[in-house]
Amino acid sequence: MKETTKNQVLLMGNEALARGILEGGASFVAGYPGNPSSEIIATLLQTAADLPVHVEWSTNEMVAAEAAAGASFAGLRAAAVMKENGVNVCADFLATLAVTGVRGGYVVVVCDDPGPLTSSNEGDARLLAQALEIPIMEASTPQEAKDMTRWAFQVSEERSTPVMVRSVSRLSHGRAGVELGVIPEPSRSAEFDTEHPLLCLPSVAAISHPLAHDRLRAVQKDFEDSIFNDYEGSDAPELLVISSGLSVLYAREAVSTLGMGDRVGIAKIGTVWPLPEGRLGDVLRRSKRILVVEQIEPFLEEKVRARHSDLAGELGDRDIYGRRSGHIPETGDISANTVADALAAIMGGGRRLNATFAEAASEIKEDLPLRDISFCRGCPHRASFWAIRTALELDGRNGFVAGDIGCYGLAAGPTGYQQIKVVHCMGSGIGNASGFGVLRDMGMEQPVVAVAGDSTFFASCLPGLINARNNGADVVFVVLDNSVTAMTGFQSHPGSSFGPRGEPQEPLRPETVCRALGVETSVYDPVADVKRVSEAVYDRLQRPGVQALVLRRTCSTYEDRMRMGSSAVAQVDQEICVGETCGCDRFCTRVVGCPGNRWDAEKGKAYIDPDFCNGCGLCVELCSWDAISLTEGGE
């Protein structure tokens, strides 16, 4: 944390959220990695190491939410941290938690990904929160993210309800000066009151559900007076912008840059659900024309329309603009330009603030080289998918791969030879495959390979794998074990040999789990054994039932970071290399596709860029002319 002024430090939004968790007095924090939320737990692991706070990477978001609730039930303040998709994972638990209520303050910090930039979909946590009957607030700045999180613990504990705090990618990853508050001294000891069990059972829930609604009404009342709701502008502006979260900054920038401060007022809503209806009514009285600016779904917009409907007799007509009117695009991320465009359309005479990124990019597009998104240099997934591809081609029944959302999801593209044909969410590959694998009587002749990463294996694959085995599905299940949660920033997981703070840890191996589930499992190094792996996959494709393979080799980029990789570098013997002639046609540089394999067009020969070679040896294994060899330390 860098100090800016005497009282401020420069914090990333996620760091501010982490600080808010500490200032809120949490004793327990659990999460599962996932952009854009990953830095919150990572920050706490670093900064709270000496504080009496338990911080963990849980096996998945469901477990994180449940484990944190355990701490809350024991009277401690606790937080569960996740990206939006994680709320889907733990929705079953949260829905019942909202009914039983909590003891110690319980906050779910959730980071949405408008766009999406790094997610498989752009879900909106506000809709989920409402469905789960959990109050949700939305921060606009890192300062507010911290302060709002701290307050969320207070609301949660006072009203005995879980509370969610929403961030979005550009807030989580943006930086601003934040004034720090005090981290309270620990004053509680954990104890569960067995006299008052927390039971969400049919008979009990019928009684508890109305109580939960009472709690929501109490929270709504708290929200009426919240400092996180604000209004800036004239008393009766020509246009009123109603906005929440980061969108408020976009609205402010657009209004200020277009010089519309006198004509346009901005009502900022931090406490988005249950919406403080009195406050909203006051806002609606200010103007006949209303533009709602928010991220992802028209959540506030629907609320505004509903509130206007409630007050129609008093207010009369209102023109309400937003996503439904087409003034804000229906999906995707927004920016200050989006708001400026909407203002121009409604008020007239507006202009774009500056060229958008897309426009700027299109101008220089001609000069940019074409580059496919690619696995990293020496990435073991490249070898794994080459082996799988080879096996499926040998099998000849038009087989395919069902995958999910780790780095290996890139195998839907050229870098993984377009092998993955189905991608949805964590663990969906093996689940889908357990369906494909029983369709033989319905005419399905294609074999299916399911892939999952090692972290995903522990997070989300076990029920699918058990289901496949139990239902006699024909599936080859391949665990791509690179020993870290690589895609989200190299976090540890149960199969890693290091713990959350880098300390040594006894890894739980995927093959141990698979075998214990009665699934025959073999382990290979996907690079050194690339040919044996293709033989093994082919062999398993011919057998009935579930067969597992664990392809284990440490993530090459993680190795680079830890400086633990091989010092060997590949070298091409250009005397042997046959280049573009029949017999090769630039196989290593054109087909295998590792960034380290380069083509010397002048000589018509392949060579290795030593700066891009980590000595994995895949090209050595695959060159059918034995023209490539490994040299220790390079030349």
Add this chain to the structure above:
Amino acid sequence: MERGLGRLKKEVLSHWLCTACGACAGLCPYIVTLEDRVAGVGECRESDGDCFRFCPRTGPVEGEGDSGLHGDAGYGGPVGSYESTGIARSGRRSDGFQYGGAVTALMIRALRDGVIDAAVLTTMGKTGPKTITATTEEEIRACAGSKYAVAPTVSEVNRVRRGFGGRLGVVALPCQVTALRKISEAEGQEASGTIALIVGLFCTWALTQRGWGALLGEEPGPDDLGRVDIPPPPADVMEVDLRGERLSLPLREVKEHIRPACRVCLDMTAENADISVGTVEGREGWSTLVIRTKVGRELVERAGSQGDLEREELDQERWRHLQDASLGKKERAIASAEVEGDMEPLPFLLAVSRVKEQIQR
């Protein structure tokens, strides 16, 4: 017109037409073999590739005249062209040999006389037939016996040709023989790794490796499989000596595992070989020889004069029977090709269909 891997995949590899001879493999990284499977992996841009040229199933190549090859590559009479016929058995009998042991005797003679420096042969591997390169008499003897399933033998020839300057003798099935003849004619006798001798085996059909394993209960290991025989009708069984026991497999079940590619094969007697060798019905221990080239004739004569082979004439009745059987296979292949060609007009199927007119003429 493109004659590369893309077209090979489109016309052969992606279909049931591929015989898994291995002619296209062992030449580059794009074509891989495993057990009795051959597949193209990755896109090669070469528009005139050896893979397409050497394949026995690419059909007649546009712009090129009659290849002069027979069997699957053209019609040259019921058993193709030949110089002479006969029957023979090994002069040094060994019980491990299928039928007459003539093939083993010929290969050993060829090695001894320096006609070849190495022999590419098929043995039983851990999971099925496997092709090896033998350079000693003991290694050649260890490969005796029929296999009834295929291995991509020609890929081993391609692999060995690359790093080996000597002359190769190959024992091969008819589809493989056609590929080997294509290669030897394309590469000439000057190339390194010359194919100097092709001994062909009579073949009615071959089984898939996995199917063969399934029939036997488990895949036979190297020393598990003894003699395999299909006695003449009405027996309707395949007899197999497996680990000292004689199994009698119903022929109907066996035939379910015939490689689909065999259904449209025109070649029973390995018409493009130097010498073709097969069974002699009713003469236990003897092999039929069809000697087709000067190389074949000289080898058989030397083997006879050196006492490796005991030789007799092939009687007229057996000779007629062999021609009828060979023609019968062609007619069955043509009938299958006509049906399949209607559904998928692949060049090879159309070429097989056209052989009908040549037979009628």
